[in-house]
Amino acid sequence: MSKEWPLYEVFIRGQHGLNHRHVGSLHAPDAEMAIRHARDVYTRRKEGVSIWVVKSNDITASSPSEKGPLFDPAESKAYRHPTFFDIPDEVGHM
Amino acid sequence: MIATVEHTGNVTPMAISTTPDPFIGDEALRAVFFEWLCRLGDTTLVLGHRVSEWCGHAPVLEEDIAFANTALDLIGHTQMWLGLAGEVEGEGRSADNLAYLRDAAKFRNLLIAELPKGDIGITVMRQFLFDVWHFALLKQLTESKSPRVAEIAAKAVKEAAYHFERSADLVIRLGDGTDESHRRMQEALDYLWPYTGEMFITDEVDRQVAEAGIAPAPDTLKAEWDRTLASVLSEATLKAPDGGYAHTGGKTGRHTEHLGFILAELQFLQRAYPGAEW
Numbered sequence: 001m002s003k004e005w006p007l008y009e010v011f012i013r014g015q016h017g018l019n020h021r022h023v024g025s026l027h028a029p030d031a032e033m034a035i036r037h038a039r040d041v042y043t044r045r046k047e048g049v050s051i052w053v054v055k056s057n058d059i060t061a062s063s064p065s066e067k068g069p070l071f072d073p074a075e076s077k078a079y080r081h082p083t084f085f086d087i088p089d090e091v092g093h094m
Numbered sequence: 095m096i097a098t099v100e101h102t103g104n105v106t107p108m109a110i111s112t113t114p115d116p117f118i119g120d121e122a123l124r125a126v127f128f129e130w131l132c133r134l135g136d137t138t139l140v141l142g143h144r145v146s147e148w149c150g151h152a153p154v155l156e157e158d159i160a161f162a163n164t165a166l167d168l169i170g171h172t173q174m175w176l177g178l179a180g181e182v183e184g185e186g187r188s189a190d191n192l193a194y195l196r197d198a199a200k201f202r203n204l205l206i207a208e209l210p211k212g213d214i215g216i217t218v219m220r221q222f223l224f225d226v227w228h229f230a231l232l233k234q235l236t237e238s239k240s241p242r243v244a245e246i247a248a249k250a251v252k253e254a255a256y257h258f259e260r261s262a263d264l265v266i267r268l269g270d271g272t273d274e275s276h277r278r279m280q281e282a283l284d285y286l287w288p289y290t291g292e293m294f295i296t297d298e299v300d301r302q303v304a305e306a307g308i309a310p311a312p313d314t315l316k317a318e319w320d321r322t323l324a325s326v327l328s329e330a331t332l333k334a335p336d337g338g339y340a341h342t343g344g345k346t347g348r349h350t351e352h353l354g355f356i357l358a359e360l361q362f363l364q365r366a367y368p369g370a371e372w
Contacts (some may be wrong), residue, residue, distance in 0.1 A: 026156050028156065032263075036263070037156035041159050071166075
C-alpha cells in the first residue's frame, strides 16, 4: 500500500437545478473521508448543496497528443452548429 | 482574534442579538448566569485556541483545514457566549475584553480544554470526548428558557453536530486502524480520562442556573455521554479506563500551568498595545 492517500476529484453542485462542477482535487484515505475533506476544503463559504467525489485514477482522459485527430476534424463544419434556423418569436429565449 | 486569519484582515463583528431576555438584568441570577456563561465561553475559547495550533502543522493539508474550521467554529461560539456574558454582567465588558484582559485565575474553562495539543491522537481524542459532551449540552440549550441562550445554541449545535461526526469517525478509524494508531489512541484516552469527570460536576452555580431553566445540570448529561462513548469506543476497539478520579478546578479558576502559556500568546497583543485594532 502506498503511504500517500489517493487523489480524489471533487465536484460540487452550487444550487438545486445546476450541474455538479469540477472544483478541484484532494487526498483522502477513502471516498467517505474525501467527502468530509471536500466539505472542509471547498464548501467553507456555502458554495454547495451536493458533493461528488471520484478517484482521479478512475477517470479516463483523452490524451493531449491526440488533440489534433480528436478535435480538428470538427473545425470546418460550421453547419453542425444550429445557427441556420430561424427561431419563431413565440419561442422566446432559448 | 484567531478569526482574523480566516478573513482578509477584515473582521465582520458578530451581529448583536436584540432578542429580549428576562434573565438579563435579573439581579438574583446575574452573578451565577455570568459565571456559567464564562465557563462555556472560556472552554470554547481555550479549546479553539488549542485546535488552532495545528494550523500549518497538521500531517496533511486536508486535516489542517478541517482543524482550522473546527477552531474557527469554537472561536465563533466564544464570541457569542462571552458577548452575552458581558451583557449579563452589565459592566460594559465586551467579548474581547473578557477574552483578552482577564488573568488565568479568572478563566473558568474546563481543564481538558487547556491541555497541550500533544500528538494527533491526543488532539482527536480530546476533541471527541469534548464533542460528545458539547453536542449533548447544546441540544438541550436550544430549549433554554433564556431566549438568548437558546438562540446561540441553535446556531452552534449545527457546527457541534458536524464536529462530533468528524471526531467520532476519526476515533473509530484510528482506534481500529494500524497497531501504531491504535496504541496512540488508547494512550490518549488513558491520559485524558481523568479530565472528563469535570464536565459533569454540578456545583452551586450549575444548580441555580438549572433551577432557573437556563441550562441542564451537568450531571444530567452524563448518561447520554456514557452511552455514545461506549458505542464509539467499542467500534474503535478502545477501552475506557476504570476508575472515576476526576481532576477539577478549571470551573472555579484553579488551572494547570498550561493556561498561562496560552494566555501569554493569546493576550500578548492587547496587553502590549492596549486597544490596538485592525
